[in-house]
Amino acid sequence: MIEIESVTKVYQMGETEVRALNGVDVHIGQGEMTAIMGPSGSGKSTLLAIIGCLDVPTSGGYRLDGENVESMSDDELADIRSRKIGFVFQQFNLLPRATALENVTMPLTYAGVSGKERRARAEEALRKVGLSDRMHHRPNELSGGQQQRVAIARALVNDPAILLADEPTGALDSKTGTEIIRLFQTLHRDYGQTVIYVTHDPFIARHTQRIIRLADGQVISDDRVAEPLEAGAPRPSELALSGSLVVL
Amino acid sequence: MNITENFRIALRALAANKLRSALTMLGIIIGVASVVALMAIGAGATAGITAQVQGIGSNLIIVMPGRLQQGPNRGGMQPAALYYSDYEALAKTLKDVNGVAPSYETQATVVFETRTRSAGVIGITTKYAELRHYDIEQGRFPTPAEQQSGARVAVVGVNVVRDLFGGLNPLGRTIKLNGVPFTVIGVLEEQGSGGFGSADDYVMVPLETGYDKLFGASAVEGGKRKVSNIVISVKDETAVDSVMAQIERTLRRQHKLAPGDEADFLVLSQTQLLDTLSQITAILTAFLGAIAAISLLVGGIGIMNIMLVSVTERTKEIGLRKAVGAKRGAILLQFLVETLVLSLLGGLLGIALGVGIAAAVTATGVITASVTAPSVALAFGFAAAVGVLFGLYPAWRAAQLRPIEALRYE
Numbered sequence: 001m002i003e004i005e006s007v008t009k010v011y012q013m014g015e016t017e018v019r020a021l022n023g024v025d026v027h028i029g030q031g032e033m034t035a036i037m038g039p040s041g042s043g044k045s046t047l048l049a050i051i052g053c054l055d056v057p058t059s060g061g062y063r064l065d066g067e068n069v070e071s072m073s074d075d076e077l078a079d080i081r082s083r084k085i086g087f088v089f090q091q092f093n094l095l096p097r098a099t100a101l102e103n104v105t106m107p108l109t110y111a112g113v114s115g116k117e118r119r120a121r122a123e124e125a126l127r128k129v130g131l132s133d134r135m136h137h138r139p140n141e142l143s144g145g146q147q148q149r150v151a152i153a154r155a156l157v158n159d160p161a162i163l164l165a166d167e168p169t170g171a172l173d174s175k176t177g178t179e180i181i182r183l184f185q186t187l188h189r190d191y192g193q194t195v196i197y198v199t200h201d202p203f204i205a206r207h208t209q210r211i212i213r214l215a216d217g218q219v220i221s222d223d224r225v226a227e228p229l230e231a232g233a234p235r236p237s238e239l240a241l242s243g244s245l246v247v248l
Numbered sequence: 249m250n251i252t253e254n255f256r257i258a259l260r261a262l263a264a265n266k267l268r269s270a271l272t273m274l275g276i277i278i279g280v281a282s283v284v285a286l287m288a289i290g291a292g293a294t295a296g297i298t299a300q301v302q303g304i305g306s307n308l309i310i311v312m313p314g315r316l317q318q319g320p321n322r323g324g325m326q327p328a329a330l331y332y333s334d335y336e337a338l339a340k341t342l343k344d345v346n347g348v349a350p351s352y353e354t355q356a357t358v359v360f361e362t363r364t365r366s367a368g369v370i371g372i373t374t375k376y377a378e379l380r381h382y383d384i385e386q387g388r389f390p391t392p393a394e395q396q397s398g399a400r401v402a403v404v405g406v407n408v409v410r411d412l413f414g415g416l417n418p419l420g421r422t423i424k425l426n427g428v429p430f431t432v433i434g435v436l437e438e439q440g441s442g443g444f445g446s447a448d449d450y451v452m453v454p455l456e457t458g459y460d461k462l463f464g465a466s467a468v469e470g471g472k473r474k475v476s477n478i479v480i481s482v483k484d485e486t487a488v489d490s491v492m493a494q495i496e497r498t499l500r501r502q503h504k505l506a507p508g509d510e511a512d513f514l515v516l517s518q519t520q521l522l523d524t525l526s527q528i529t530a531i532l533t534a535f536l537g538a539i540a541a542i543s544l545l546v547g548g549i550g551i552m553n554i555m556l557v558s559v560t561e562r563t564k565e566i567g568l569r570k571a572v573g574a575k576r577g578a579i580l581l582q583f584l585v586e587t588l589v590l591s592l593l594g595g596l597l598g599i600a601l602g603v604g605i606a607a608a609v610t611a612t613g614v615i616t617a618s619v620t621a622p623s624v625a626l627a628f629g630f631a632a633a634v635g636v637l638f639g640l641y642p643a644w645r646a647a648q649l650r651p652i653e654a655l656r657y658e
Contacts, residue, residue: 054571054652075575081651082573093568093655097264107572109253154572 002028002051002162002194007060008217009046020046021057022217028210030161033188033195033228035205038214044198045166047214051196052087052164053077065161082111086155088165088197092147094139100126100150101135107158125153129183145176152183163187165197169204174235181207182231203235254578258585269590272554276594276635277601279547280627283540284602287623289609290536292616294529301521307346307485308379309492310521311338311478311499312514328512332473334502338480341498344491346481349376351455353476354463358451359424360412367408368450369425370476371458379481382447387419387434395454400461403434405448407613425451428461488517540623544630551591551631552638559583559642566646567654579647580640587639591632598631599624 009021020043028034028051038044049055050062053069056077062069069080081087094103104122113121126135129149139147148168155163165184169177181204187193195208205211206229213221262269313328335350342348352371357364372382377389390401402423409418418432430453439447453462459473467474482491495515503512516524566579602624606617646654 049652052571054655055650075577078570078573078575081571087571089655093564093571095264095565095568098260102260106569109257110569110572110574110578115253158573 001030001063001065002026003061003063004047004051005061005063007047007050007057007062009043009050009055010058019217021050023060024214024217024219026212026219026222028194028196031188031192031194032210033184033208034197034210034212035208036196036198036212036214037200037202037205039200042214043217044214048164048166048196048198051162052085053080054087078110082107082158084161086152086158086160086163088148088151088155088163088168090167090170092139092144092151092171094147094150094154096139099136099138100131100142100153103139103150104153104157107154111158122153122157125157126150128156128187129153143176144172145179148172148176148180149183152180156187162194162196165195167199168197169199169201177204178231185231203229207231254581254585255589257582258589261582261586262589268558272551272558272590272635273594273597275547275550275554276591276631277598279544279551280595280598280631281601281605282543282547283627284599284619284624285605285609285617286536286540286543288602288606288617288619289615290533291620291623292606292610292618294526294533295618296616297525297529298522301518301525305381305481306518307482307488308518309480309482309488309495310514310516311480311495312476312516313512314514329469330475330478330513331469331502332475334499334513335475335478337498337502338478338495342480342491342494344483344487346483347375347379348478348480349373349379350475350478351376352458352463352467352474354458354467356425356451356462358408358412359427360421363412363414365408365411367405369458369462370450370452371455371463372452373455376455376479377452379479382452383437384434385437387432389434390454395456398457398460399454400428400430400457401433401454402430403436403452404432405436405450406438407448408451409435423451425453425462488519492517540627544627548630548634551634555587555635555638556642559639559646563642563646563649563654563657566643567649567651567657570647570651571655576647580643583640583643584636587636588632590639591635594635595628595631599628602627 004024004026007021007024008019011018011020022043024043024047026047036044036047046055050057053064057070060070064080064084067080069077072080095106098106101119101122104125105118108118108121123132123135126132129152131146131149131153134142134146134150137146139150142150148171152163152165152168155165163184168184169180172180184195184197185207188195197204197208199205206225209225209228211221211223211225212219213223311330311334313330330350332350335348339348350373354369355366356369358367373395374389374392384403385406387403389403390399393399394401402425404418404423412418412423413421418435421432422429423432424430436447436450436452459467480491480495482488492515496511499513499515500509500511505511569579569582570576603619606619609615609617646657649657
């Protein structure tokens with residue numbers, strides 16, 4: 001259960017202060033699949049980073065499963081990230097010289113999992129994303145979609161309750177993007193994973209149950225999606241996309 | 249996560265980027281190797297010079313031309329020289345001595361068939377060889393008859409033999425010294441490297457023959473034969489000082505020096521030579537030490553640079569590791585182990601290279617370089633400390649960042 005309350009985030013950019021988030025309230029329940037949308041600079045990535053404990057709010061409160069995250073030390077945050085959160089980046093962020101299996105194993109070494117169990121769990125995570133036959137390939141030997149799936153396997157390997165993704169399809173073509181979204185839907189449906197991703201593409205966002213829109217650091221809308229699209233559905237016109245939302 | 253785990257992560261990270269690891273180590277290797285090699289050469293040169301002087305024997309006195317101190321240049325002064333007549337005067341007047349012997353030294357081109365090298369040529373007497381403890385390995389020294397008759401015979405040092413005869417037995421063969429044919433009758437026993445101009449590089453001829461046929465006009469001045477030095481062997485070590493005083497008196501009279509005049513010759517005992525040489529070697533050692541210190545400093549800056557750059561460029565990796573749950577301590581431990589492995593490995597390779605260079609220098613035969621423990625410890629410790637410090641600092645800085653900031657780092 002994610003409870004964000006009147007969170008602000010201020011960056012100091014030289015002389016000027018940039019207010020990336022300006023009083024955001026968001027609650028996201030266990031097992032929800034949510035998209036965060038907004039134009040660039042709206043603060044959507046900052047919000048996701050705070051949810052993922054990669055960053056801390058300047059003010060406001062963040063409770064994760066009842067724990068106050070905003071007052072935690074750096075190491076306590078690392079522990080939360082290790083146990084509860086899997087993060088997928090737009091640019092994959094794989095270690096270039098490590099194999100897929102080594103990349104996926106990395107979080108387990110920091111989680112204190114024993115050597116034998118690690119390999120089994122990393123292999124299992126790679127199987128989940130359909131890469132059992134690519135375990136010993138390095139990132140440069142994999143396609144963009146395969147690299148993103150390795151990154152998802154890495155995010156999944158610690159069995160986190162929450163899977164976060166920042167523009168997961170942003171660096172991929174639409175067909176590969178669809179495969180990644182299908183994978184998220186499967187994880188959400190079959191394993192009850194909480195999935196939150198940031199996107200600027202309304203079509204990608206429509207594959208979730210809920211769309212939160214940000215602008216200028218504030219939530220401007222929070223809508224249920226009446227009929228989430230199935231991955232592989234044809235891309236409708238932009239007009240149809242914006243009209244098919246049901247305001248709660 | 250335990251230590252072996254950390255080592256595995258660190259080694260994997262090092263192996264993952266072999267070029268970067270190698271470049272990082274290179275700074276350490278060069279820094280350490282140069283210090284170890286230079287200090288070894290310095291120590292070796294000092295030891296070699298000292299040993300050579302000690303090899304002269306503690307009861308030997310050497311008289312050489314020149315002044316002990318460089319006084320103000322007085323007009324009309326003759327350039328300092330020693331003459332054969334000085335030797336004759338000393339031989340006649342000195343008491344409590346085993347013997348007095350002169351030699352004349354010059355440089356000559358030595359030719360055997362098609363091979364040529366230049367070598368020092370010393371004109372000696374039988375007595376001189378005896379006093380200087382020159383021993384024959386093969387053949388013989390010139391007989392007294394050959395000495396007096398001016399026979400063209402030569403005794404050669406082992407290095408000259410090696411360079412000119414290439415495995416042939418030199419005895420009985422003819423070499424040409426500045427075009428004058430000489431018959432090789434003996435080979436000197438090898439004295440080994442250990443300083444400048446060991447007898448291994450010399451050709452020895454009878455002094456009389458030298459004056460007659462080889463040394464030419466430069467060995468004569470105003471109708472008097474010049475000598476390069478005169479050695480005197482004192483019967484008893486305790487008499488060295490009194491004999492030196494006798495020599496001083498005799499030569500001042502020979503050279504017609506007024507009581508206040510500076511001597512135009514040097515009378516040196518082994519003790520004095522050692523004193524003089526130890527001053528020279530102290531300067532040499534300080535000089536080499538300064539070069540070593542500079543190369544260590546340059547090496548240290550190199551290590552610092554490459555560590556700062558290579559770790560800073562991995563800020564993103566550090567961010568990623570933190571993002572997937574690595575605590576600050578785990579990151580620092582990883583980089584500590586990485587830099588330790590690099591520094592230690594680089595240090596060890598540097599020591600090996602330094603020892604190798606020292607061995608190579610020794611193999612050339614000029615100086616016996618001896619690697620000293622303090623120089624190894626100093627170079628290794630400094631390089632390792634710089635490596636670890638400047639490897640850890642950027643890692644520490646990156647580990648302080650929020651993961652999102654570190655990930656954004658380009």
